[in-house]
Amino acid sequence: MDITPSAKAKDYLDRLTVFMDEHVYPAEAVYQQQHRDAADNWAIPPIIEELKEKARAAGLWNLFLPDPELGAGLSVLDYAPMAEVTGRSPIAPDVFNCNAPDSGNMETLWLYGTEAQKKAWLEPLLNGHIRSAFLMTEPDVASSDATNIQCEMRRDGDDYVINGRKWWSSGAGDPRCAIFIVMGKTDPAAPVHTQQTMILVPANTPGVKIERYVPVFGYDDAPHGHMEITLKDVRVPASNILLGEGRGFEIAQGRLGPGRIHHCMRSIGMAERALELMCDRLLSREAFGKAIGMHSVWEERIANARVQIEMTRLLCLKAAWMMGAVGNKAAKDEIAMIKIAAPAMATRIIDDAIQAFGGAGMSDDTPLAWMYAMQRSLRLADGPDEVHRRSLARSEFKRASQCLGIDIRSIRQ
Incomplete structure (x- = not known):
């Protein structure tokens, strides 16, 4: 297994990281203020369109789409670290036209749409107009x-x-x-x-x-x-x-595989940012005569967070590599594993970060409460944990039954 990013992917990732630092993170507060000041709660804050124009001019547009003519031409594996970076900010996916559910819908139209359907709907989606x-x-x-x-x-x-x-x-x-x-x-x-x-x-x-x-x-x-x-x-x-009548499940499988990788990598990005916020807080506040982070319970939590993030990232990159190497169907167990692991991992780390911030962690003064809500919801989105565990367990039982010479179908009955 080789998860080394291509030179093309590394270039995109470097430019994306710089763009996030220079434009996206500073704009988060502007976005929140414009949203609060708007007469219509459902209006799009103007800063989003400004950032979209900058992202498009910088060539950081439709990064998720593997078609080199319509998108960046990156594989799922090459795009995965970029999804992690954009997952660090609540506004970033929209800025780069890589937000769910639009990215999945664009992939669906790209894979299964007729030329007329692509003209009517894929083109304006790719352009960020709708x-x-x-x-x-x-x-x-x-x-x-x-x-x-x-x-x-x-x-x-x-x-x-x-x-x-x-x-x-x-x-x-x-x-x-x-x-x-x-x-x-x-x-x-x-x-x-x-x-x-x-x-x-x-x-x-x-x-x-x-x-x-x-x-x-x-x-x-x-x-x-x-x-x-x-x-x-x-x-x-x-x-x-x-595609055709009766082919909805076929489309769903083609649509959800890459989308689950994108979601999970964004979860990892969110967990990384929560860990950074937690460390900053723990080192800048004192309780009982020393920095909060110097109390042993926090050392344990910080260490566990780093281990969990690294393990989850490697599992996600393995799943992304397998999708490219052997296809979505053969990678279904790895996709199930990462869908189980990533949101649960991020939720735990964000929860610890909320604890570190105390009352501020429950407020909108930090992004942590919103991050927690989003990550907890991902344990249900794109299939609840129980469905993925069921699928994974059945694969394990199938392998075991073959070794034992047991017909698994007779047991299920």
Whole structure:
């Protein structure tokens, strides 16, 4: 296994790090102030568009996309450290046009969209002119089992008519959000993994209604937002289908693999920043006659944090390397491992950092409370921990059963 970054990737990473230091970190306070001062809570703070123009001029744009004509042309492995760097700031992914769910939606359109679909939606997304949302999770079923999804997509002549209710539709609150990728059921009688289909639904289509924003531990995440949406007799052309009817699960697997790596590397970046903040606090405050960090409990926590970050980063880079070397399917166990490990690791370290800051850690005077909410939510996003553990355990049992000469299917029954 070789996880050494290419010369091209190292150049991008060096320039990205400098850009973050010179432009992004100093702009975080400006962003917060503009957001507080805005008459509309869901308006985009002007500093974002200013930074986007600078990032694009610097050639730090669409870094996640492996297509050299449309993006940076980097592999998942080469992009992974850049996702870590952008994960350190809540505004950075948007600045570089690498934010979720847009990056995953752009990859989906790039991989599976028709030329007409790419012209209509991929191009403006790549240019940063619009945003998008991914509508999969539903409030009325256990969406951790995606076969439960009930949103109905019924063919009617040259159209599909869609009826259903979705929530945790991240990004749908953004005033720039113009397109949804919706997953629903087209054929309940088909084999279980070919019942689902993905279709493109413009956000302004009649029958689409945003019911409310869903807060994350009290955060509205405006102007991004996580919305509950109803689709009532929503009619879109059959040409809006992605890849083909009944191929929703196939698309989901292609979409979620790289996205999980991106999420996990951003988690590592967030953990690194939390550790830096924690160390600064512990060395600058005194309690009981000495710096707080000199009390043994904090030495243990700091040491454990460094070990956990390094282990998690290596696991994530291994998963990214395997995706390039043997493909997403062969790397599914490693992807499951990192999805289990990274958010849990980051949540622990951020929690320790909150403890180090005391009351300030629970306030908005530091980014720690928001970071904690985001990382805790990632233990549910892109599949809850339990689903990934189930998949990983089944792989282990399969290997063991082959060694023992046991038919695992008979045990499952």
